[in-house]
Amino acid sequence: MESIKSVALARIYEIQGLKEDALKIYREILLAHPENKEAQTAIKRLMLVQKHFPPTNQIQKELFVNPQSQEDSIQFQRWLLQWNSKI
Structure with a gap:
């Protein structure tokens, strides 16, 4: 259940435009649960966004x-x- 809350929190951060904070949470999720598909997909998506929109x-x-x-x-x-x- 903890990982679901973390994914939910990361999504909220993402929606609010806090992409770096969301990315950090998704990475923490993957450290604890490497098989988590939601976190894997979210990291790929956020990395692609960062590539197109530099800091x-x-x-x-x-x-x-x-x-x-x-x-x-x-x-x-x-x-x-x-x-x-x-x-």
Whole structure:
């Protein structure tokens, strides 16, 4: 029953966008239960998502969260347009 709760928790994290936390739980499940198909499938899915959407650029994140000037906002907008064109 513990593994079901963990899979459920990992799914909740995934839905909330906490992909790294979900991945950690799925990996812990596999350590305890290597045959767990749900965890195996979820890890493959999350790894594929990470491949297509690399981690957030910390510099750009800071410009978005805490712009210090109009130029910072413009720089972030340019980066966002460039990033969006790659999707």
